[in-house]
Amino acid sequence: MRVPVSWLREYAALPAGVTARELAARLIAVGLEVETVDELGADITGPVVVGRVLAIEELTGFKKPIRYCRVDVGAANGSGDPQNIICGARNFSEGDLVVVALPGAVLPGGFAIGARKTYGRMSEGMICSATELSLWEDHEGIIVLPEGFAEPGTDAFEPLGLRDDVLDIAVTPDRGYALSVRGVAREAAAAYGVEFRDPADVALPAADAAGGYPASVADAAICSRYVLRGVTGFDPDAPTPLWMKRRLAMTGVRSVSLAVDVTNYVMMELGQPLHAWDRARVRGPIEVRAAHRGERLETLDHVKRTLDPDDILITDESGPINIAGVMGGLDTEIGLETTDVLIEAAHFDAAHIARSSRRHQLSSESSRRFERGVDSAVQLAAATRAVLLLEELGGAVVDEGVTHIDLGAARQPVALAERHAARVAGVDYPKGTSARRLREVGCEVAEADGGDTLLVTPPSWRPDLGDPNDLAEEVIRLEGYENIPSVPPRAPAGRGLTSGQRLRRAVGRGLAGAGFVEVLSYPFLGERDLDGLQLGAEDARRRTLRLANPLNDDEPLLRTTLLPGLLKALARNVGRGFGDVALFETGLVYLPREGAPERAPMLAVDRGPTGEELAAVEAAIPEQPRHVGAVLAGDREPAGWWGPGRPATWADAIEAAREVAHAAGAELVVRAARREPWHPGRCAALYVAGAEGAVLVGHAGELHPRTVAAFGLPARTAAMELVLDLVERAGVRAAAPEVSTYPVATRDVALVVDAAVPAGEVEAALREGAGELLESVRLFDVYTGEQVEEGRKSLAYALRFRAADRTLTAEEVAAARAAAVAAAAERTGAVLRG
Template sequence: MKAPYSWLTEWVKIPWGAPELGTRLTMAGIEMEALTLAAPPFSGVVVAEILAAEPHPQADKLRVCRVSTGSGPPLQIVCGASNARAGLKSALASVGAHLPGDLAIKAAKLRGVESQGMLASAKELGLAEASSGILELPPDAPLGRSLREYLDLDEAVLDLNVTPNRGDVLSILGVAREVAALAGTKVTGPGIARAPAGHAERFPVKLEAPAACPRFAGCILRGVDNRAAVPLWMRERLRRAGVRSISPVVDVTNYVMLELGQPMHAYDLRKLKGGIRVRLARDGERVMLLDGKTIEAQSDVLLITDAERAVGLAGVMGGLHTAVSAETSDVFLESAYFAPNAVLGRARRLGLQTDASQRFERGVDFALQGRAIERAIALLAPIAGGTAGPIEVTDSAAHLPKRPPVTLRRKQLARLLGASLPDERVQRTLEGLEMQTTPRADGWEVTPPSYRFDIAIEADLIEEVARIVGFEAIPEADAFEPQRFRPLPGERPAEESVLAVLAQRGYQEAITYAFVDPALQQRLFPDRPALALSNPIASDLSVMRVSLWPGLLRAALENQHRQQDRIRLFEHGTRFQIDGASTREIDTLAAVVSGARLPEQWGVPKEMRGAADFYDVKSDLEALFTATGQAESFKFEAGPHSALHPGRAARVLRCGREVGWIGELHPILVQALDFTYPPVLFELDVDSALAVKRPAYQEISRFPQVRRDLAVVVDESVTLSTLAERVTLAASNLLRGLRIFDVYRGPGLEHGRKSVALGLIFQDISRTLTDDDVERIMASVVADLREKLNARIRE
């Protein structure tokens, strides 16, 4: 938001210069990003009048002008502008002048005729991006006066960064209100009087979507001259605010938007058929906009239509078919209130971002529509003439925003500020912000004005008091509070040790968006419903993630595209699971591994740098589980998963309960996403998978260990984890370790069977184990394996 200092002074008395004003606004939450001059530096340019303009004797497109600056003899200037004519006052850059772009003006001969300077265009002076001729000044411009002084081009322009919650500050009036509150003054501003109607014509308006557009004000203007020259003062104000001058009608509507914050639109009345209807679009309905683009609207897009077709995208941009032109003489002015959620996201979705949509998305004062038309009529009449009819306001009172009062408690104000403020100071501050304030025994009941959509709860009011009083002015208080420590829960995630294990094993932490591509997520998890965003930042980031995998896969692809041949990423974040009518946030740890198993180095044989596979990542998970202190409680169980390879996927179980998944990405997805190497992924529920029990002291045995080796033949379908689980259950609590040191398949074994060699380690904490003790345990293990797994002992 660009606010020229002089424009602000029309609305409020400012006790500070522009730099100090910018500092105070910044401290109050309206950040000044830059303080610039109204025009780039130039010197030696004065107001001059063309006394005569004769054709150049040697060039058809040049003219030889006699130019007066009000003192001294007239100067001879050769000019190529088509609008150079006798009687015109313009900007003369005399010999020795310096223009933007480090251009020094010197005397020169043009086609044999000497030129003693240059008549400058607005573009050459840095006052416009393009211009068709030399700058035209008003007839009363004083000859010989410096152009910078005459146009006040050294005026300061404040470039303000307005946060999304403060749509009310996207106007000169809005900034003036802030200044008045800070300075303890009142907003005055130009008087806006209601002019009597010159005719009785009205244009019918029907609100078919009153929740989206509860108020629509309109007015018919007859006999407007849209070819008239826009006065320099208005063109300059628009330029300084960052808006290009177009025509009287358009310039006035833009001026009102910048001044009051109410976007307006002007229709060529002769091109409108029937009345105005404000309704939701039909899916695929086409609208040709002012910029010449044709868009296809979805059913949630609000349109302005006449009896034949859509004539505008409500709150965003008008339509081309009913646009005003130089030939327009009859105009229908629109000033409407569109609810923020009816405009929010539509412009971005359609690739449009306009001044109007920026304001409507943040919230426009719903009490401003009639006043904005009155201001537009008052500005347009002396420029382009015309006769205005009555201002017709069509509204649905039931759908207009309500401004319920908010209670501000004195004790809560003091608690959050850390200091007590006098009641009179608090009330004066709130009333300075144009809030209706009623004292109560414990504080105040405050009703925010119609333009403050950001005031809804008590904390909002406390923030307002703090920023206007000044954070630096609030006395510093001792913030000591007694510390209250809660007892540690019996189980808590071993987060730090877990993340350290991953980092030690070559993983790098990634932080991805919590909103993901709906198409990718649907392919990975077709059966999981996702929470859709009402206003996504992009179409491929429009749903909340049900897993961390979509974001990690996208990050892995980005790394692959940047020639990274070894990708190991993990993320600790939240996924969102829909449970009936509610959404549950689940603390999750996930990772993706793709590419080389080991980094490239001279000491690693080439064959060891093959692509990482399921078992590499499984070993990383087992290292994680060790960090919980209960590695034996985990188990991997093969199972199908929509996102994973049918034969290379497993559930992660802890004490028999599913706590996560591990597996290689499904081959179809590997091909569709164009991965060079199949990624391997895992995902764990942090609270369930990584919880640890408080460590308890265990005495170290002073007695020797006893080892017994056992070779058992089992079916190929029996996994090693199942075999180890059965041995652990069958052995007594004297089993201290179990090692699988050999697997044999081949001659001497039945078809479909394998031999597994186990090492069992026993130890007692209170005595030395005897052979009889160990043999009894081994006999129990063998009997259990025979019964449960159809195993036989291999001699």
């Protein structure tokens, strides 16, 4: 919402010396988000005055019409003589008042005005258009001022409003009243403790006034108040006054015509959207109702729209003429010859308007206000203000009859403990503070229990005030958030991170240290994602929970695996030029419980839940195990002067899983497996040792080519996913290793085994056979070729031996090596390679 400070001052008696930036700071302090302060006209300097055109000489012989004008600028030029000015505009005549920039002036954009010879004549200044002065958009010619606007030579800055400060406020959804000058002025008055003059305080017709245009409302739930007021004899050629054009332009609204401009002006002033019809085009009584399925309406943007039963419609005998609160129909719009105007002001249900606006993809100034909640009692005042402006500015005659349908219920008072705001803020506010501040925002306050309880009736323009905490917030923000003392919480001794929190941090540090970058993706997916993973119809990961109101219709399901989010993040990075990517994510997945209800129950908000209701909620909550996943593509080790790079492979995905297991203190066992979405020949099942034997905790490997194609990934992309909760349960707190000061003895051994024998089994046998003297074992070479038999492979391991209390002898090392080889031969059929 853009609010000119000059307009604001009409309704809030702000101190004269308050600057726009000081006002913005004060409004921010009471909770309004003032994003910027625009200083309009600050780049206009020098003499810009009112002038009267005395004579016009038409110059010929040029490619376009040129006029040589003599303009009376009074004494503004220092001599009192008429000013000679060249001008190409055609929309003014002799005797008209215009705006003149004299030599020495600088207009927006740094355009300096001087005296110069052009078209064979000396031009001493410029006759200005609204666009050249940045007043409003106007491409029809220069500004022609109304007669009596000012005397020639008068400085034009103040009467034209060339300089003004505009507050640009980002209005949050709960503060719809701030989408008006009226609402912001009330906030400013409260912030400074000064008088507020309500622009809605206009002379209203008698309460029993009747005879208005016939109308009815089908359902109070969709429209609680409906007002119609009309005028006749309106002059469709009457121009919008300059002051109104200027104010509309400063608020970001384009001037259209006087009738339309008046409705927009009142909307910006009071926050109440209005709609104007050509009454001659409205056929029969008006009815406010919900749409019927299949109805259609051509709106003002020339689009024929199919209406939904959730849409609120304004109809006459011909059918729909408006989508209420969103956009009017084409057939009844104000035209260039309209003389009888019907003004509508209504209070529509906010939720209906919000849904209609999104359904039809029509977001307007009107819908923005309705969906945030407008004042439910200002409709008659707004319509009256509009017809009085049409009478004043357009020569119209206001109808005596008024249509006023009031179906709203009076707001009930809220009981508020007088000390409630003080207890919430932790500040000892003096007694009477709450009542005073609540009255400043428009509440009616009565005292009970000797003043210890306040009965507060929120005003009609504050639908967001509904319980004691809402009211306490009003008191606290006006008293100043900055006056609430900052008291850091004191952590009780002996408490810290849980074991799960420590593990997650250790996993994050480990994977980050291994070159992975952490990402956070939305926990939503769609059927297309599951299809891309090549999951079969019976795969448990296809059993998902569906959101009742998804953010994205293409992703209505809660995730059962981290992989879709990771793969889409990987594809996005690769698509933006990052070819070598390694990402990881730790997060929850959501698995439906057996026998859970299809829909989670909705709890009441006006009372606490019963035991049965809590049990029903608990039954609907899905299981939420924590997973960790990682994906890799491109080079794992970059190329450079040191040599070629190394592409990421399935082995790097398995190593990432080992890093997670290491952080948990668990030993990972790797076995060949088949599982979507991994390549059937390059997939590993990952196990950890548990109390009941090996527990499957995840999979890793190279992704299936069809999955790679479905997500648009680089070829040979690798991934892993583990159930971190299962890894945590299998982990043990490892004792700090003993560091021996004695030397290490290294022995290599090359073993030939069948090609189908996993290297991990050979390693496990070596560890078991070598005994406690073995410090580590590392596979450093795998060979298949002419020097081994077909169907066999050679595995070369480096064995490190060390004792904690002595230097090992050659005989001890040889015996340990021989025992390791013997164990490998017995368990895997390995033979020493010659």
